[in-house]
Amino acid sequence: MADAPRSARALARETLTREILTAARARLATDGPAALSLRAVARDVGMVSSAVYRYFPSRDALLTALIVECYDELGAAVERADAAVPDRDDVAARWLAACHALRAWAVAHPGELGLLYGTPVPGYAAPRDTVDPATRVVRVLVAVVADAHRAGADARPAPDDAPDIGELVDPARQFVAARGIVADAPTELVTRVLMAWTTLFGTVSFELFGHLVGSVTDPAQWYDAVARRLAADLGIR
Amino acid sequence: MADAPRSARALARETLTREILTAARARLATDGPAALSLRAVARDVGMVSSAVYRYFPSRDALLTALIVECYDELGAAVERADAAVPDRDDVAARWLAACHALRAWAVAHPGELGLLYGTPVPGYAAPRDTVDPATRVVRVLVAVVADAHRAGADARPAPDDAPDIGELVDPARQFVAARGIVADAPTELVTRVLMAWTTLFGTVSFELFGHLVGSVTDPAQWYDAVARRLAADLGIR
């Protein structure tokens, strides 16, 4: 993947591929994912539409490349925010940093967020390549909560009348176990992390898609309030 | 709106309008909102595409009609579920009934949910007509929580380090006050209801858009677990 392109043609190919992706990202921001037009992208880079097919075999392939790139960018942003907290034992600060990085990226790239988490593009089915980059964000959240758990934090107990859901979250538990984050995560902790992740995404989604306009004065402040309450529900102090 | 159509022409118009909407709903379910093609709908009802413009001035107008219809349908379903609980004091049962009605409708109409809550359709801006039907669902949730509050329930207290967000949720508070649901709802209760609504939507959205596949074995059971924990966070017993 990282060997230096020797020939002039290979270098031109790499440059043009990047240029196409960049132009597509720009179009994504203005027009939204569903309206991403391969012809418009081609015009933006000064190509004829058929020439783009030399670089991406189909519109779906271009979408896949964009999705992977965006997942990685978002994941990297959240990882960086967590890593930037000097005191690794200050899990509350790490949680908030990760949460805020998530929203910051989303607000800066609304079209891309729609591509990643919005309505699936009609004919498009996400290939396998996209699932691993997709997990980067939630992996950071899990890691922070796991550190908090090791330091004694505990999620809210399940309600008394709630049915047992031990094996319900087994896939998630195995996911974190396989990555060596927590060997045997408690059910209630896994549950609350998943809920928190859902709430964070829902909050950002509501803001960007305009479902928060009549409810809250300042979306940024609201998001912060949500993130803090989620931390409390996870036992993070 | 409800006067009987006298002339044969007016009746035919009403019938065809309904037929177009029904066909559009069917297309929505199979193709998704962004790919809703006016020409395809026209074919389905045995019309030529230009004839549809006699009934809807544009594709956006058709979308708006669909959105209003779907919001109303979803809102009615949730209202019905709440109203069907015989013991009005059993707020826990009412909460779960409303939550499950929400998911049931969403699972039965994934395309429509994408239209309502997914990525906004590129060139489309939702007109004023859609905002009131959009609030029906959340109004039910608020009403249930308000009844629970009157019976003594209280939301989780805010975390100690959380900034004051009293006026942040003022628009939401005024919304419920204006409708006579609760005169002066406590900030933390409003906050938790908004969070719960966000989480419910996020959970359904994650399930329908495929972001839950590797985390949870049974989406229905998972949704139930989430709804119960949200109830607990709201102090509903």
Place this chain on the structure above:
DNA sequence: GCAATGGCAAGAGCGGTGCTCTCGTTTGTG
């Protein structure tokens, strides 16, 4: 009872889309 009005379906046409194919040209390599 008849003619004018106006609602209506149909068709052609505009510019846009994803995608395929062909045709010269350019580039790297045996």
Place this chain on the structure above:
DNA sequence: CACAAACGAGAGCACCGCTCTTGCCATTGC
């Protein structure tokens, strides 16, 4: 140097939203 692969351009196919014109026919006014 020659051959093959890579490439850009263009034409063309079927589809899209939307507009305009044409002609039919029910409703309405005289």
